[in-house]
Amino acid sequence: MKLKQLEGLLGGLEQFSQPKVELEQYPTGAHIASRMIYTAESSYEDISGKIVADFGCGCGTLGIASALLGAEHVLGIDVDSESLEIAGENVTDLELDIDFLQCDIRASNLQGLLVDTIVMNPPFGTRKKGVDMDFLSLALKVASRAVYSLHKTSTREHIRRAALRDYNAKGAEVLCELRYDVPQMYKFHKKKEVDIAVDLWRFVP
Amino acid sequence: MRLLTHNMLSCNIKGVTNGFPLKLEADKWVTKEVDLNADFLRGIFPKIEWSALLAAARALGFAELPEQADASMLSSDDFLRRFHHALLELHVEEGALVCPETGRKFPINKGIPNMLLHEDEV
Secondary structure: OOHHHHHHHHHOOOOOOOOOHHHOOOOOOHHHHHHHHHHHHHOOOOOOOOEEEEEOOOOOHHHHHHHHOOOOEEEEEEOOHHHHHHHHHHHHHOOOOOEEEEOOHHHOOEOOOOOOEEEEOOOOOOOOOOHHHHHHHHHHHHOOOEEEEEEEHHHHHHHHHHHHHHOOOOEEEEEEEEEEEEEOOOOOOOOOEEEEEEEEEEEEO | OEHHHHOOEOOOOOOOOOOOOOEEEEEEEEEOOOOOOHHHHHHHHHHOOHHHHHHHHHHOOOOOOOOOOOHHHHHOHHHHHHHHHHHHHEEEEEEEEEOOOOOOEEEEEOOEEEOOOOHHHO
């Protein structure tokens, strides 16, 4: 599947109807999501034929992209019922097969070495301080091949240090810097749309 | 929920030391055929907890997996087909996952297990 086709399919997905600010629910746009997963597969072969988990899957965008690029099995994990319901509808619409799990990732206990690759757009920690690091630390414990994640560019050095020094990652590389379009979703958003600089990271556990 | 996912799940209640595997109680399940990928199956076999897969498959009425399995069986197409079917083609839609230590039931609705913990379980 070509990048443009993937981006097109992801652009048609249903997103959060009533986003919950406390969970930092922001859709991962088709532009970023398609590039993230397409790169993971074309440059690193981390998707096709692999077991992929999407941590904080929301409406399922990254997991769906992974399934479309040939992941053998995809598991999307999120705490929120409403998002999971939308994710399920998205999966049905595309006639895909993705498993979902409802739980708090920080209180979860994923067994064994089964997950190859984790893809995620974790909360940035603007509401619950440190939650982005919780997601990263857990992802590095669970994945056996690679972790792809988005974090604000302003946190780059902090993330790199934490990954390599505290979470024992063997590798931590910024693949590229992207502009994340955040539409005016919440009452506290003053601007109609704002661009945040984010890094697409590839970590090796 | 496929049994491959079931093989990854364990009870996360505070204090539980023996939360794996979760016992599968299935009220409704379906079969969805999907292409067999022999390389994938051979690669994943050593990472699968066989007895957990065996028990879960039996809970869904699939008794065709051998009691014990070893890597030599992976050269048999027949074994691969059964392994593939149990791992990837059986989908639990409604039921529950039960903690082997506490008996706590985590419901499965529309194929999605809910393992959110109550405040006193965290």
